Amino acid sequence: MPTAKTADTDIFKRRESEARSYCRSFPTVFTKASGSLMTDEAGRDYIDFLAGCSSLNYGHNDPDMKAALIDHIAADGIAHGLDMYTTQKAAFLNAFERLILKPRGMDYKVMMTGPTGTNAVEAAIKLARKVTGRRNIVAFTNAFHGMTMGSLALTGNSGKREGAGGGSLADVTHMPFENAMDDKDTLEYIEWVLENPSSGMDDPAAFIVEPVQGEGGLNAASKEWLQGIQRLARKHGALFIIDDIQAGIGRTGTYFSTEEFGLDPDMITQAKSFSGMGLPFAALLIKPQHDIWKPAEHNGTFRGNTHAFVTARVALEKFWADDAFQKEVQRKSAILRQRLEQIAALLPGATLKGRGMMRGIDVGSGDLAGRICATCFDNGLIIETSGAHDEVVKVLAALTIPDEIFTKGLDILQDAVRACAGSNQIAAE
Amino acid sequence: MPTAKTADTDIFKRRESEARSYCRSFPTVFTKASGSLMTDEAGRDYIDFLAGCSSLNYGHNDPDMKAALIDHIAADGIAHGLDMYTTQKAAFLNAFERLILKPRGMDYKVMMTGPTGTNAVEAAIKLARKVTGRRNIVAFTNAFHGMTMGSLALTGNSGKREGAGGGSLADVTHMPFENAMDDKDTLEYIEWVLENPSSGMDDPAAFIVEPVQGEGGLNAASKEWLQGIQRLARKHGALFIIDDIQAGIGRTGTYFSTEEFGLDPDMITQAKSFSGMGLPFAALLIKPQHDIWKPAEHNGTFRGNTHAFVTARVALEKFWADDAFQKEVQRKSAILRQRLEQIAALLPGATLKGRGMMRGIDVGSGDLAGRICATCFDNGLIIETSGAHDEVVKVLAALTIPDEIFTKGLDILQDAVRACAGSNQIAAE
């Protein structure tokens, strides 16, 4: 049933900017979604292995969040309150403190930045500079931190950087991520640069790192490497910032992606699945001693998002009140790893990437990866690529995905890989 | 009734960053809102003359938007669809084309940037640089365009700029806004700088201007001055960008704040009231010939916000299908001007600022303005200051405010001015 072909996409072509992107990979018009299924106007269902790029860790339209949000709206609950005190913000903060911070022995202030990830990142680097009086930020190869000028300077991708049109992306040093180069440890190199007073690298205000590089190819840093980066940061008077926007909030199996790594970051960014329901919502967690902002020194009209306070609170209460969800995610992660190993075995040279429910297969070429994803879509699976060369087929299923749908999606992926492998003698080059 | 004193704000003090701000002026906990009234936990109602800093032009929780949004959620309508094609985006774009663009003879592509104003501004300046191959952007004194590094470089306020912590705010030239200096025309100066090849100003990629500077003190540019800026931009190969985030969407009496000025901007930013209901939502309108973005060259997880597509469409259909709303706003603007003139007359030296339903009184000192607003709040009116020295008491009532509430709010303001004037012999210095 050639749904996509009949979808009326004229209005988008006529009126939406050429910057639009995912719609090009999934050329149909979606109209509703529930759990791990999206439905288009022709009534066709698609299994969602993209999950809003990890913004829908709890699936689409979780019924409890829906209900709470509908109740809130129906009762004339605040929709937009700037950053005034609201009942809903209080409830969210109380839940965050009780269910997330306290059980983990964490003491952070929550900064309601603008409701996008890039805004949380911008706030983090501005604050790191204020706290340290230094300007240089260390970011990593293949990093993705956002598209506004401050975050874009941290981002590695040259295609994204060219979007700056030549605007200055200064005050950042890019260092090699773990194993960036053929499994060589990069900590030693980074340490050498930091400790050589003639390296040309100015003293850093902060290191900012994604524990798993979502856009950069599902590169997962090890506990030891992240501890090493934190140690170098401490030793050199720099702050240590975890950008947990894509890897956090359960995606790797724990609320924060590095909970089991024994780290103590100075700041942690939150966005994507932070609202629970995919609403725009972001925050920066700040160690109290670094919370030296003056009132409104970083502000924004949509700081906080009262609808998101409501759904985010429900998400915390529903999924993080005990360890059941976490265990379930870990169970599914094991399934995912096992199935991806089987699938990767179909492609000579293909390798597994990622961690937890944030895994994929490096198939060796962006062209092949693209063909696999297109084949999946034809067969009812929404899935995307990642990596510097788009060479990684990335599985970002909802953490709540039912086993049967998960299996069905992985079957579609396996079939697509098998089909494309046949026409692709050499997977990796 | 000392509501504020009994409000439980401990959680905010304990867990929310020091960056929080409006809550400091309005020390109570709000729980619901409707139209032009906000209600706190103690059940006290406040008249809202802040309207989410112009994000709630249609008031809180418009019943039609509420209903449509509840229906959408209840039906498992998409909450988060990245930038895929959705029924809801199509409906919004069709409405925007039919009700806004076509009647005004405008031909723009709509770029769904991240859902915050600063993201739309960042996209605009990045694109202007790409289009022209130039780096320098002309912004104006007292401008406010956002807090991410690209937008912050455009922003005039030194307190905000210090938030950058020393990060580079380069590639921007600030020029004096109209009448910035004692009613002297500044066009002549700007033209001289542009035409002097030894002025030290690099050729600009764009001029970006707020037709009414909302944060900068309600400075309203004239038709002639804006035409002059557009003419200079054209003459010097620069793009002309209207930042209509605060002044647009009816605030000055027409959908775009400069509709009656005969301008033809290359880009226009939209945010704040764009969703109709105060949901995070922003866009950049781009002349088709400048829409040279590559797919995803500027992206963001929350590009578009499907809930906002729903409410924004309702807002367009409800308020902009004919000229009734526009006329109503113009009627209220006249009332506002008249009342503010009376109020200003109570303060020697006070002057009127702004345009349409975006007006205020320059009372000559931030201290006095602050006392007036605090007095208003004690008497049930939410109102804020603006300006480089916070010296302007700013009225940003919802455009839909009923006359009796509007009058009551203005009465509270008048009483507060009278009370504070008594203790303030010299209003302006």
Added chain:
Amino acid sequence: MPTAKTADTDIFKRRESEARSYCRSFPTVFTKASGSLMTDEAGRDYIDFLAGCSSLNYGHNDPDMKAALIDHIAADGIAHGLDMYTTQKAAFLNAFERLILKPRGMDYKVMMTGPTGTNAVEAAIKLARKVTGRRNIVAFTNAFHGMTMGSLALTGNSGKREGAGGGSLADVTHMPFENAMDDKDTLEYIEWVLENPSSGMDDPAAFIVEPVQGEGGLNAASKEWLQGIQRLARKHGALFIIDDIQAGIGRTGTYFSTEEFGLDPDMITQAKSFSGMGLPFAALLIKPQHDIWKPAEHNGTFRGNTHAFVTARVALEKFWADDAFQKEVQRKSAILRQRLEQIAALLPGATLKGRGMMRGIDVGSGDLAGRICATCFDNGLIIETSGAHDEVVKVLAALTIPDEIFTKGLDILQDAVRACAGSNQIAAE
């Protein structure tokens, strides 16, 4: 006798970079020079009204400097001593202290920067930033401070700035020089920008100003304006830097160009005529309290130039031991002004520019000015243009020029103006 036509300039065309410039205006090959005359290989003498762009204020090859330098070389005096202590440096510093600083009641440390003007300027702005902890430097429209990246950022000329090839020229705000715009006072504007906390101008580390803008069109700042700039600098915690490279060392009639203006600059740059004989030599004078350099924090191989120490000392002793030379320069300045007035009268719309022996005529167009200078050269006078549009014919005769040669040169200029005026009905447009 068409000397220029027969000059063998092949080697230059073959091997010298296209960046070469003055040689294009004066297409002959010079071989020797004495006082105010330069002689080419064909034996033709030219009167020199360019004087090395003010580097030869004492004329070419002053016999006393020559003799001292020959003696020094013959005796194996140090030619290059890095910045070690030398007898010659001591003698120079003693003379500078005794003849220049003490009589004027000035207390400055002398920093031997690299021997070019731009190096002194770079040292000045680096130090100003170190002293204040601020980054922004205020420079002026039409300013010229040099071509290395730090100085180039201060320079106004767009042609020069394009030489940066897009390298970042940040951390500088250009402000209008006195009367830059139709005789309007610009101090008021500058003060307004400084005092408006939302002007977008970051707090300045320093103001750097040429008392007479040599390259920018012989714009001479008044005592009142410079005092105003100094006052604004002091009030706003910025240093006040006089760039006296072209206007200093007698050019305006006193050793420093602002001696009679009651100023107290924090730093003063010296170069061009500082060696007396045209040898590369530059220095930065620094108020002792600002001399916070660490050893070698700004260095350079040719810091100081021992040959220049010798000739510079002779220059000080010969010309500045009493006020005879100063009076003589002032006498000649009066002659120059009078003659230029007569000459300007030949050209409708032409105006006088400059001060002291640094004067010229704004003839209204670069094309006309270029033709006048070319005509002069054909008649044995070396003279150049200045200004944003090369519209000023600039007289920079040696201060030691004998009256008869001075008169002869001015006669050639007058004839050239008359000749060109005939073919140029409208001088100024």
Added chain:
Amino acid sequence: MPTAKTADTDIFKRRESEARSYCRSFPTVFTKASGSLMTDEAGRDYIDFLAGCSSLNYGHNDPDMKAALIDHIAADGIAHGLDMYTTQKAAFLNAFERLILKPRGMDYKVMMTGPTGTNAVEAAIKLARKVTGRRNIVAFTNAFHGMTMGSLALTGNSGKREGAGGGSLADVTHMPFENAMDDKDTLEYIEWVLENPSSGMDDPAAFIVEPVQGEGGLNAASKEWLQGIQRLARKHGALFIIDDIQAGIGRTGTYFSTEEFGLDPDMITQAKSFSGMGLPFAALLIKPQHDIWKPAEHNGTFRGNTHAFVTARVALEKFWADDAFQKEVQRKSAILRQRLEQIAALLPGATLKGRGMMRGIDVGSGDLAGRICATCFDNGLIIETSGAHDEVVKVLAALTIPDEIFTKGLDILQDAVRACAGSNQIAAE
């Protein structure tokens, strides 16, 4: 004989900036110099193993250069001719073409930049940016290219960089020099960064490299590594710039320091010994196809230095007309290497650094190196340290040094090392 103690250095302490440096290591007042000896006011001779930091490769006051310069001055030869054509510049350029360029099959245009090394470097990076339309320059760890803002951005040393006072040192990526890290080849890393489109490194306009890092610790790059850098530059559309300011002009045994490496750089900088006699003089050699400067697009008052043209020509004719001098330098280089090996053997852990007549000993600590140099000076030898930690004792004798003086100097060094080694159980740590 405690000469230094009686030297009258009051004037320097009173009037010279704290930035002065070498004089602190050599606390006496020099008055004359000849060949490899410097003489102080007390008549004491010092052997010069510093040679103006390689600016005096032909020794002090070469008799032929002296004679030619005296003749030139006596005959009223041009001292300062801006960049006009002069007989002396023609003679120099002809000699440079005939004796340097042609025999080596090189085709370069000569750009007379300001007469300091940093000016040549600034011109090089500006031109590289103009030619490529790119902004980023690759420089290397431990690099030293000068102290003006453009060159300082390339320089690795943090102490020097701090001199910028926070001014922006942007548009540069520092890469590890060969063997920077424990003998690991760094080419592979650099190639990986260049070829990873998500490395965060913007496409480079140029690579600039010192074949032997003079200030950075006498790190000598191999033929293979430099060929690798050139290959990477070519492959990635970047220019390849050799900064030969300290290593060139015979210092390593050939005129250019990389003559025998089969390289074909796009630009080469010249300064330090370029004048032959230590006069300020610098140039940039540019491949003709890259010489796209507009006239005066990079200029400077002291472009060229006519006295230097005279002495530089003599130097070329005297030392580079045949290969005798080159062979002599190579003979002395062998002596130097042999003696330094013997001396290094006195210090456990000490290693040899450098190449040709640009060699030293890494003694493992700046403290020890400093004590060795101080002991040398007490015994009549001028010698300095180098390296990120000042840990290298650096021998930069004149290339013309007579064997007996060379031996005597090396004996003093050997004695000093032996003396200091006794009091320093552990040389390297």
